[in-house]
Amino acid sequence: MENNQDYRITQKPFYLPITDEVEVFERAWAEQIPLLLKGPTGCGKTRFVEFMVYNLGQKLIRVTKGSKGLTADKRDYSQGVGSLYTVACHEDLTARDLTGRYIMKGGEAVWIDGPATMAVKQGAILYLDEVVEARKDVTTIIHPLTDHRRILPLEALGIQVKAAASFMVVISYNPGYQSIRKNLKPSTKQRFIALNFGYPPPEKESVIIQNEGMVSKEIAEKLVLLGSDIRNITTIDLEEGVSTRGLIHAAKLIKRGISPKRACSLAIAQTVTDEKEEIAAIEIIIDKIFR
Ligand SMILES: Nc1ncnc2c1ncn2[C@@H]1O[C@H](COP(=O)(O)OP(=O)(O)OP(=O)(O)O)[C@@H](O)[C@H]1O
Ligand SMILES: [Mg+2]
Structure with missing residues (x-):
């Protein structure tokens, strides 16, 4: 065998x-x-x-x-x-x-x-x-x-x-x-x-991001908020919302010293869509959360 x-x-x-x-x-x-x-x-x-x-x-x-x-x-x-x-x-x-x-x-x-x-x-x-x-x-x-x-x-x-x-x-x-x-x-x-299966509820998604991304609770909570804002967005029709995986990738880049806005653009905005206008709409949400 x-x-x-x-x-x-x-x-x-x-x-x-x-x-x-x-x-x-x-x-x-x-x-x-x-x-x-x-x-x-x-x-x-x-x-x-x-x-x-x-x-x-x-x-x-x-x-x-x-x-x-x-x-x-x-x-x-x-x-x-x-x-x-x-x-x-x-x-x-x-x-x-x-x-x-x-x-x-x-x-x-x-x-x-x-x-x-x-x-x-x-x-x-x-x-x-x-x-x-x-x-x-x-x-x-x-x-x-x-x-x-x-x-x-x-x-x-x-x-x-x-x-x-x-x-x-x-x-x-x-x-x-x-x-x-x-x-x-x-x-x-x-x-x-x-x-x-669906996306984990906010408190759980935050714990998952903290564990997997090794970031603070504060960063994790902001990423969770970003995730839920993108998933609930009604002005654009995304093929699929941002995954927990994508939020974890952003967390890992932040932990490695990349600015949160850039990290979210790389791991989230650019991966959930290829449409310029949709990327711009997501980047506005990112800017609001990570001022
Ligand atoms: N409940 C959870 N507990 C721990 N980690 C989780 C949980 N949910 C998601 N994750 C994290 O999200 C990442 C992506 O999850 P996973 O690879 O299992 O997704 P999937 O549903 O199999 O996706 P796909 O359909 O694309 O294969 C995991 O690597 C893990 O870090
Ligand atoms: Mg899988």
Whole structure:
């Protein structure tokens, strides 16, 4: 079996829970229900998954209360628990990229497991990021993996692999950019439970910025205010509001000695839009907050 060391989350990620998402993940995992995360870019979806996978690896997840199905304690914490296989989906991604392929080695064809096969065998978490981008045939492997069967068909080998008890599928997408062409089928979506992520509320976003950006409370609060002003702006129609990630980038530049106005222009105004007038409108808000 492949080495899963590279996929283990060994450092505790900083994650500030926003509502009940930690409990929801724990229970979904205990009941073998796959999880769908929706939300705008840079709002904490990936960080959340990393945090939960770390907790699994540290055996911090103990779900027994009210859980009639499998419980954490009954799982064999086999080698893959605490490992995360993340796949950034794109329009050329096929089912085969997930399952595996033959490669030529010394004149011989050798089968190499793909990320889904490794996660299934090891009982790890398989995280399919921006899943709506993937080719349609990817659903042919998602479906049997995410219902009661929990099997991964390996067509090229003519076999099916049964998922280890601790295996779980997590998928995410951003409903904001969705077109009709790129949507999950109801038969796919309804195999999951869905957690809707948004931007953290102001007090929490401030704590996150202070922690990640290593800036003072005062700076963090100004950045939070800037974020909410930009997200609520009605005079311009931004494709998407500023992300928590963008606010953290501004904080990091400020910490490194770049003036707050310049930092916000670089990390925020210039990245949420390319339209001159919109950039100017955002820079007016920046000037007001960081006089
Ligand atoms: N609740 C939170 N606790 C700790 N950090 C957070 C939280 N929410 C957001 N962050 C910070 O925001 C950054 C961006 O979050 P993350 O990369 O998880 O976003 P995402 O939702 O996966 O975005 P994308 O859809 O673009 O992949 C993280 O690196 C982290 O610093
Ligand atoms: Mg992400």
